Amino acid sequence: MSKPLSTVTSRFIPIPIENIDTDQIIPARFLKATTKEGFGKNLFRDWRYENDDETNPKADFPLNQAQYRGEILVAGKNFGCGSSREHAAWSIQDYGFRVVVSSFFADIFKNNALNNGVLPVQVSDGFLQKIFALGADSELTVDLARQTISIISTGESESFDINSYKKTCLLNGYDDIDFLLSIKPEIETFETERG
Amino acid sequence: MESNNHKNSSSLSSPRTGSATLFEKIWEKHVVKTIEEGPSVLYIDKHLIHEVTSPQAFSGLNKRGIRVFRPKQIVATADHNVPTLNQHLPIKEELGRKQVEALIRNCAEQGIELYGLGHPFQGIVHVIGPELGITQPGMTIVCGDSHTSTHGAFGSIAFGIGTSEVEMVMATQCLLQSKPKLMRITVDGTLNKAVVSKDIVLYILSKISASGATGYAVEFAGSAIRSLSMEARMTICNMSIEMGGRCGLIAPDETTFSYIKGKEFAPKGADWGQRLASWKELYSDADAVFDKEYHFNAEDIQPMITYGTNPGMGIGVSENIPTTETIHETDRSGLAKSLAYMGLQQGAPIKGQKIDYVFIGSCTNSRIEDLRMVASFVKGKKKAEAVEVWVVPGSKQVEAQAIKEGIDKVFDEAGFQLRQPGCSACLGMNEDKIPAGKYCISTSNRNFEGRQGAGARTLLASPLTAAAAAITGKVSDIRELL
Numbered sequence A: 001m002s003k004p005l006s007t008v009t010s011r012f013i014p015i016p017i018e019n020i021d022t023d024q025i026i027p028a029r030f031l032k033a034t035t036k037e038g039f040g041k042n043l044f045r046d047w048r049y050e051n052d053d054e055t056n057p058k059a060d061f062p063l064n065q066a067q068y069r070g071e072i073l074v075a076g077k078n079f080g081c082g083s084s085r086e087h088a089a090w091s092i093q094d095y096g097f098r099v100v101v102s103s104f105f106a107d108i109f110k111n112n113a114l115n116n117g118v119l120p121v122q123v124s125d126g127f128l129q130k131i132f133a134l135g136a137d138s139e140l141t142v143d144l145a146r147q148t149i150s151i152i153s154t155g156e157s158e159s160f161d162i163n164s165y166k167k168t169c170l171l172n173g174y175d176d177i178d179f180l181l182s183i184k185p186e187i188e189t190f191e192t193e194r195g
Numbered sequence B: 001m002e003s004n005n006h007k008n009s010s011s012l013s014s015p016r017t018g019s020a021t022l023f024e025k026i027w028e029k030h031v032v033k034t035i036e037e038g039p040s041v042l043y044i045d046k047h048l049i050h051e052v053t054s055p056q057a058f059s060g061l062n063k064r065g066i067r068v069f070r071p072k073q074i075v076a077t078a079d080h081n082v083p084t085l086n087q088h089l090p091i092k093e094e095l096g097r098k099q100v101e102a103l104i105r106n107c108a109e110q111g112i113e114l115y116g117l118g119h120p121f122q123g124i125v126h127v128i129g130p131e132l133g134i135t136q137p138g139m140t141i142v143c144g145d146s147h148t149s150t151h152g153a154f155g156s157i158a159f160g161i162g163t164s165e166v167e168m169v170m171a172t173q174c175l176l177q178s179k180p181k182l183m184r185i186t187v188d189g190t191l192n193k194a195v196v197s198k199d200i201v202l203y204i205l206s207k208i209s210a211s212g213a214t215g216y217a218v219e220f221a222g223s224a225i226r227s228l229s230m231e232a233r234m235t236i237c238n239m240s241i242e243m244g245g246r247c248g249l250i251a252p253d254e255t256t257f258s259y260i261k262g263k264e265f266a267p268k269g270a271d272w273g274q275r276l277a278s279w280k281e282l283y284s285d286a287d288a289v290f291d292k293e294y295h296f297n298a299e300d301i302q303p304m305i306t307y308g309t310n311p312g313m314g315i316g317v318s319e320n321i322p323t324t325e326t327i328h329e330t331d332r333s334g335l336a337k338s339l340a341y342m343g344l345q346q347g348a349p350i351k352g353q354k355i356d357y358v359f360i361g362s363c364t365n366s367r368i369e370d371l372r373m374v375a376s377f378v379k380g381k382k383k384a385e386a387v388e389v390w391v392v393p394g395s396k397q398v399e400a401q402a403i404k405e406g407i408d409k410v411f412d413e414a415g416f417q418l419r420q421p422g423c424s425a426c427l428g429m430n431e432d433k434i435p436a437g438k439y440c441i442s443t444s445n446r447n448f449e450g451r452q453g454a455g456a457r458t459l460l461a462s463p464l465t466a467a468a469a470a471i472t473g474k475v476s477d478i479r480e481l482l
C-alpha cells in the first residue's frame, strides 16, 4: 500500500561515510511522535544543522549543498546499522528518497526500507566508489524489474539482488500485511495443529 | 580464528538431512509456509511491545479496520521514555507522556497485558521477559527493539523488528522472514580475574567488527560461555546485534532450566516436565554445519573498553588506542572522525582518561548480578568528587531485590544515585542525558555519536570497569584495584 516503484532516474546525494547508524539518520529525541509523518525534516538532523538550529545549516553536509539533489541517496558501507527504529526508513522516505545505494546494508534497516517502499540497492565496493567519484550533475537509473543500476554518463551498470517476493510487492505497491492477512486461515490451521 | 564453510546455500527449501543446528531446529518448528523464491511465513510465540515503536502499528491496524489477532501472546511495558526519578508523578515531558498514554489506551482497547509505570513487573522490556519466565527455550520472540536478541540466551530465536513488522505480528501473529545464514562463535577456556561477560562480547566485537555478523544468526558456544550464569549470557546475546547479527542464541542447559523454574509465567506441574523434555532437544548436533565459525580463547580476554563511535572499536583497558596502521580494516576510514568526536588521540593510552559520568544500567547490564558485582567492589569506597554516578536497575523486581539486599545503602554511602527502572541514559530520549562534550563510562551497548545525548562521549565497558572509574574518576584497570 505504498507507491509502486519500477524505474527511478535521478541525480543523487552522496554521503561517503561508512557505518551510518540509525542514531545519525534520526536521533532518538525525534522518536516521540505517534504518527509516521513529518520525519523528513529531521533526517540526519545533527549532521545537518549547527547546534540543532534549523537556521544554521552545516555548509559541508551534502543535504545542504544545492548541487546535490534527487531521489537517490548513496552512502558508505554498512548503512542503517544500530537500532530497529523504523523512523529511520520513514525519515528517508519522507525526505523524498526512493532508493538508497550502499555496498552493504544492516538487516533490519533493509526490511524496514522495503516495508516503506524504499528500495535498498546493494552494489559492489568498486561500483560504489565509481558513483562517489562522479560529478554532482550525474544521473543514475535504477531499474527494479531488470534489477540493474546504471550510471547514465558512462553507461556502466551493475545488477543487484532482491528476493522475488519483495520485488513483486514493490512493483505493485502492496505490502506484507496484505499478504499475511490473505493467508490467515492457514495460520489458524498451523496454530491448531501444533496444539 | 575464522573459517568459512561452503554449505549448499539452498538450505531454505531442502529438508534436513539428519543433523541440524539449534537455530534450524527452532526455525523449522515455526514455519507456517514458505513462499516460492521468497521468505518464509514464521509464526511468532511471544511479542513484546513498548511505547516508542508501537503507536504507529496500532494506528495502522485501526486504519485497516482490524483488531489484534492474538492479544494474549503480547506483553507490554513502558521503558524507553519514562523518567527514572519520581515515577509516581505524571511524566513532565509532553510527547513522552503522550506515547505512554497511547500505550495504556491501546493495550486496554485490545486486551493486552501491560506492566506500566507503577506496576511491580515494570522494567526494560528485555529484562522483564526473562525474569518473569515469559522468555523460554525454543520460542520465537520479537519486539520493536533491536536488543530483543537478549532473549536468545535461553535458546530461542529472538530478534528486533520495525514498526511495520510490529503491525504485521499484531495482525497475524506471523512475520515474513528469510532464513539467515548461521555463524557459531566458540569461546573456550577459563576467564581471567575481573573479566566478565561484557568483556567477552566487547572482545569479540573488537575482533570481528560492528558488521562482522551481518546477515547471520549467531550461536555462542564453548566452555567459557557454558560457565556463565543466565544473566551473563544475556549480556552476550544482547550485543549480538552490535555485530550486525540477526539474533544471538545459546543452547539451553541446566543453568537455563534452573533459572526459569518457579518464575511467574514458567510452566508448572506436569506441564513443566513435558516442556523440559522438549527443551533438552535444543542444541546443535555434533555434526551440524555452520556457514561461518570463529574460535576464541577466554585466556586472551582482558577487561575491555571502547574508544570510538561504534561498539567494534574496543581495546583492553591497559592498551593504547589504535592508529590508522594498527586498526581493523573495516574501521580504518572512520577512525579519525571517531577520535575527533571523542576528543581522543591515536596511539594514546585510554587508561587515565578523565570521566564525568558513570552510567550503570540498560538491558545489557542492569540485572541484579550486575548490581551485586558493582556493590561488592564499591562497598566502603566513595566515588570521585567530580563524577556523577547513575545506577539504573532494569526492572522494579531488580530494584526491590537490590533494596532487600542492602545494595541501595552501599550505593548511597558511595555517593552513587540509585534511580528507578527504565532505559535511562542508554539512549538520549528521556530526561537522562549526558551533556555535550562530557565523557561517560557506560555499561550500555551503543557508543554512537549522540547516542546518550547530543555531543555526549560514550565509553562502553563492564559494570566492574565502570565502577572502577566511578571511584577513581578516570579510566582505570579494575585488576589494579582489587
Ligand code: SF4
Pocket (backbone or CB within 6 Å): B079, B080, B124, B125, B126, B145, B147, B362, B363, B364, B422, B423, B426, B427, B444, B445
Ligand atoms: S536499555 Fe537501551 S538498548 Fe535496551 S531497550 Fe532500552 S534503549 Fe534499547
